[in-house]
Amino acid sequence: MIVPSWTRSFFFRGMLLVLAVELLVAGTVGLATVQLARSEILQANEHTSETLFEDTLAVAQSEGPAGLRAFLALRGAETDDVFLLTDPDLRPLAGNLDVWPRAAKPDGRYRTLNIRTTNALTNADFGVFATRLKDGRQLLVGHNLTPSGLAMDALLDAFLVAALLGLPLAIAAAWLVVQLVDSRLRHFEEVLGNFGLGDMTDRIPDHGTDDSFDRLAKIENLMMDRMSGLIDELRLVTDSLAHDLRSPLTRIQAQLANVAESDSIADHRAASESVSKDLEHLLFVLNQMLQIGRAEGGVGREAFQQVDLHEILADLEEIYGPVAEDANREMTLEATGPVPLLGQPDLLARALANLIENALNHGAGTIRLRLTDTGASFAISVADEGDGIAPEDEAAALRRFGRLDPARRMPGSGLGLALVNAIAHLHEGQLSFQRDTNSFAVVMELPKSVARKSN
């Protein structure tokens, strides 16, 4: 059977659910009320009939046969109740009933009978007691049940009317509930829809209630912040990349054009060497860009392994120590014990090597490598005694192609710190700068244990 798709929609199912719950509650309450009222009324009927019967018997005892006959005549005329006194052969002596009903046994038990009194036009229900008196006569006393039956009917009617009136109310309530959910979701629809279309400035409003909608909104907002940040950065990077690649490409083009017509082997050799150098630079920039892109995108976390940060730092000190010495600089390492961390050893070494090379090329004085345990994370600091990066240049330094030397005289791609930053991010850590009198440090903080995603 094909079920139309709208029946699976939240709107339809939500309404259906709310409606069903409301009807169930109303039905249960109504049914219980009617049942309770019914049993109360039936009990009250029996009680009234019994009282009436006992009163009549009391009259029969105290007033004698004549008194009883007068009493019955009076009551029979004044009330809706039924009375009948017969002789032992069931011939009527007094009362408002023509014949002794066959179903009425003179046993003093309560019965409900449908009979017609002398002055009534139609049959009616009576709660009846019948008995045989000491002198052999038979007495029948009955309380008219019509009013209580009407009351019961009225109650049932009232309930049905209430249920009928309640149905539209229930539908309205269900609709309101669904609308409430819908209105909260409308913000999501609007903002996410615009985001998808390219307008990335709007965010989903926070109602400050910390309910599931607000929590979802927070997550979505965070996601949009990150995406728009990445896109902004990508735009910047593409522009810078175009600029940084265009100059060596232009040089290559010019050199090849220059020697194309030349017959001199020396010319070709010189051009080939120069082109090789430019190509090498291009490849270096490209590789750096790819590495940054991958690290920022979180690619490679699945290949994380147990590494010892101390060992990596010690290796780097061993690798770069002699280089520093040759430059008449000193390099020291402060670290103790094995420092285990989940990470990518080549990338971590690459990042720290970049920091050391920056200190070697742009810094001054002693280079201090320091590894400290800050509780939740490990902090690796690479400090030197140079001026470092000015506070206002920090953001630019972390950006791709954010070279702080506008004329680009110093060698380098302007990607070094951006790569370090990306590698820190890949390890869920971050980069910061610390200034002290006569010292500047770049600090990479890596959290000890993070829930590593295993894609």
Add this chain to the structure above:
Amino acid sequence: MPDNKILVVEDDKTTADFIVRGLTEEGFTVDHVSDGRDGLFHASDGSYGAIVLDRMLPGMDGMAILAALRAADVKTPVLILSALGSAEDRVAGLTKGSDDYLVKPFVFAELLARIKLLIRRGRQDSTQETQLTCGDLSIDLLKREVRRGERVIELQPREYRLLEFMMRQAGQVITRTMLLEGVWDYHFDPGTNVIDVHISRLRKKIDCDGEEALIHTVRGAGYRLGE
């Protein structure tokens, strides 16, 4: 097993020609196939000294060929040549049975040096050496003692490891990245002149005045230890 036979599985014609010509000039006998399935077919008889394997190939993926070879117990050294150059691509390549991983684009000298290293390593694995020699330079691996003729040379641990690595590849060209990998087990392109500084320090201790130079700089490639 003829060590000078090399199989090149590479579908890019220009790259393949470049490799085949270079290796032939170096005295190797080179077979070239450009399809993955042909590559596996040729490689599975185990008659090559080394295999240069591209990762992305028509017919059959390079990693699949490698897995099939290793499953068939073919132990020929395999060098993967790939444009996939991230750290985790490299680790994946090395852990899945390849002996070396070189990222495109590459310098021919680097490829050559690495192929020669693979072939030599394949030969050496069976013997446990206690001494390495090159000319009058020798290392006693048990006593960790280095001598040049009668002269005992004191080396720092890192210099000792560097020299040991070079002695094991004596006569062969060793590139800077090979040194960083071989001595420190890191794979990244060290900037500036890091390796040069280490070599020049080692050279000062090994090649004294009046002695024949043993550590040679090979222009555009790296270094070579030998007479």
